[in-house]
Amino acid sequence: MASFYPVKKEGPSDVTRVAASLRAGAAKQENVLKKQAATTPGQQLHRSLIAKENSAEDVLRIAHQALAELDANNSATAIHKAAQCCRRGGRETANLRRDTRLLEVLRVAHPNCGAWTSRQLCHVAWSLAVLSMNGGHTAQLLADVCDAFGRRVATEGVPQDMSTFVWSLATLLAVDHSPAFDITMRASMEKLSEFGVQDLAISAWALAKLLFAERRPFLAAFASESTRKLQEFGGRNLSSISWAYAAAQHRDLPLFAALVEQCSARVTELGAQELPITLWALAVSGYPADAVFRAAASQAQRSFSGMDVSHICNIAWAYARAGPREEELFEALGHAAAARVRELEPLHLANLCWSFANVSRADELNELRQPGQRHPALFAALTASCSRLAGELVAQHHSSILWAFGVCQVRGIGKVIDALLPGMRRVSYDGRQVAGMLWTMAVLSEHHRDCIELLLRAVAEEGVVGLVKDGPAHLASIVWATARLPPSRNGFVEKALAHPSAPKRLASELLGSAAELSEGRRQNIAAVVRSMYDMGLSTAASALLDECEVLGNICVGTEAWAAWLCGAAGAGDAELEVKAWAGLADNCDGVPRSTVVLNAAAARGLSLSRPDLSRWALNLLVEEAECDSVTNFLRSR
Structure with a gap:
């Protein structure tokens, strides 16, 4: 069969070309042999350590066999190479951290610390951070590395080394080494214009992660430089710097404006990990970012398959807190979360419950909203998770979960409370947490007497002092819920409100100063007064008005006067009733x-x-x- 390709005919010129190629190859091989012969044992060891095909096991074996020959250069190389191999999956971090050969290498390397260059010091610090090693002998090694780097960074440091070094300290949460961190940050300011986008993002991340006390001036400088270069940032760097400024609570308006513009235009560059982090950061910052949230809704749904359950919870929380109401997204979030419900940890569970409840509450006046429970399949799965995680939940988790079940009108909440109650007896609650949980008990038809008694005892056992501890809004919620729940066996709230000292303290907390008497406070006063009459505490309600008059501040609002008027009429208190009519007249517009x-x-x-x-x-x-x-x-x- 004839070949498709033309047949190449050999001739004298081909023979000459082949001969020349052979001579060149022989000469090259001879040069290689000469170079190998000229290398020192230290150079040969270095080449063995950095061979591309090495695993962490190979690096440790080579370094341990040549332990006596490890000089400053090779000891730093061995540590760095082992950590690199571990990070790319060559060996599990926990196993490598416990490997006695690595500990031996670190011990031998420590005396060489003073001879390491700034790059090698940076590499060793990075390696300790990757391996999460900051205890025992390693703690002293890190301290000496920090001291040496602090002495060298001003003269030898380059942006990559500076950013990597501060990243390492932040990853290790090495607050004891803040002097070295501070020196490095100040040296960074001298070379800020040379920083690349990754150096800027990493440095800002480190300031936020370590919550460095003097972070504000540095963050301001990094923000200015980052804003200029933001178009060059990739998806990972965009998410890192968004997180950094949100976590550090540094609201640089020009930077956030640029972030919103870039993230909304380039949302497809934010991957399955970067997108949840960015949305979370924008929600925390409070900067208007509807453009990003709207652009990200469909991108998030396409990325669910690459996300773990923490990412899904972060997206739900971000949209519930700051994003537009994307009904289709929350339907997809509900299905994605239900499919991963066995992966939920306590914080995920509480945040997920809160997120879906907050969206439901925000849509209360939406004409398109269907009445009744939303996302029943998800909440059925979350109910099972409450039982599974009951022993790990803390007070804030209990509060978020029960409040959410009340908002979403989840039936069968008694089963959830039965599972949570043993853990609830082991923790203490503040007024804010109790207010939310009692509200749930009041709005749902299922009343759990043991839970109600526990919560009322938590805030009212020490009297009115406990009731008013967390402010007028939570006081009003607790009293309102108590009036609508079955009578307490111990009557904690009723006894606290009926105490002779209660009206004076209540008036002071509810009214505040004249400047503080907002419409919200007036509604709180009205709720407390109505509830006191509902609980049969007419004398205490009348005394509360007297104390308000003593304070010289009776601009309590129409609702409060109406509450006193109706309550007094029901209690047969003619004088108070007419006084309330007069107060109501004062609230009229003439x-x-x-x-x-x-x-x-x-x-x-x-x-x-x-x-x-x-x-x-x-x-x-x-x-x-x-x-x-x-x-x-x-x-x-």
Whole structure:
């Protein structure tokens, strides 16, 4: 069969070319042999250590066999190469960290610390960080490396070494070595214009991770340089620097504006790990980032297969806190989370519950929202996870989970509480946590008496002091929920509110100063007053108004006056009822409404056979212009 390719005919020129090639190869081989003959034993050991095909096992074997011959250069190389091989999967970190041969290499290498270059010092610090080694003898080695690097960095340091060194200290959470960290950061400022995008992202990350006390000026400088170079950042660096400034609580507006612009335009460059980190950071920062969240919704759904459960929880939390309400995304999140529910850790469980509940609450006024429980399959799976993780949950987890089940109207919550109750008895709660859990008990028809008693005891056993400890909003929630729950066996809240000292303390906490008396505080006062009457504490409710008057601040709002009015009417307290009518009149926007209300107060006094109260109410209408025909008629009676 004929060949497709033309047949090459050999001739004299081909023979000459082959001969020349053979001579060149022989000469090259001869040069290699000469170089090998000229190398020292130390150079040969170095080549053996850095061979590309080496695993961590190979590096340790070679270094341990030549332990007596390890000089400064080769000892640093052996440590760095072993850590590199470990990081790329050649050997598990935990096993390598315990390997006696590595410990021997570190022991032999330590005296050479002073002879290492800044690059070698940086490599050793990086290796210790990768291997999570910062204890025992290694702690002293790290301290000496930090001292030596601090002495050399100003003259020898380059951006890559500086950023790697601070990354290493931050990874090890080496707060004891902050002087070396500070020296390196100050040296970085001198060469900031030379920093590449990865150096900038890593350095900012280290400042945030270590929560360095003097981080603000450094973060400001890195932010300015990063903003100029942000178009050069890849997806990983974008996520790193977003996380750094969010975690450090450093809200640099020009940087975040640039981050929003770049992340929204290049959202496809954010992979399965980078996307959740970036969204979390933007949510924490509070900077308006709807453009990123909208662009990321479909990208997130496509990336679920490459995410672990922590990434899914971070995305849910970020959208629940700061993102637009992407219903389709949350449906997909619910399915993805349910499929990984056995991987959930306690924090994931609590955050996931909170996220879905927060989205449900935000959509309460959405006409398209279907009534009833949302994501039933997910919450069924989360119920099972509560039982599985019950022994590991802490107070904040209990609070988030039970509040979320209440918001999402999850039925069968008694099973969840049964699983959580043994752990709940071992922890202590603050008023904020108790308020959320009692609210759940109140809005769901299923009441768990043992849980209710435990929560009420937690905040009210020490009296009104415990009730007001966490502010007026939580005080109001606790009292409101108590009034709607079955009567407590021990009556902790009722006893606390009925104590003679309670009204004065309640008035002080609820009112605050005149500047603090916001609409929210007025609603809290109204809720407390209504609840006190619902619990049959009319005397305490009346005393609360007296204390408000003593404080000279009775601008408590229409709702609060209405609560006192209705409560006093139900309790048969005519004087308080008419006083509440007058207070209500003060909240009106002048004549004629105030006149109508005071006329009603006078009429009510007459109906109660208390003409003295009627006269008192009518006497508040001082000016003739404030009176109408009804006023005159009532005065005639």
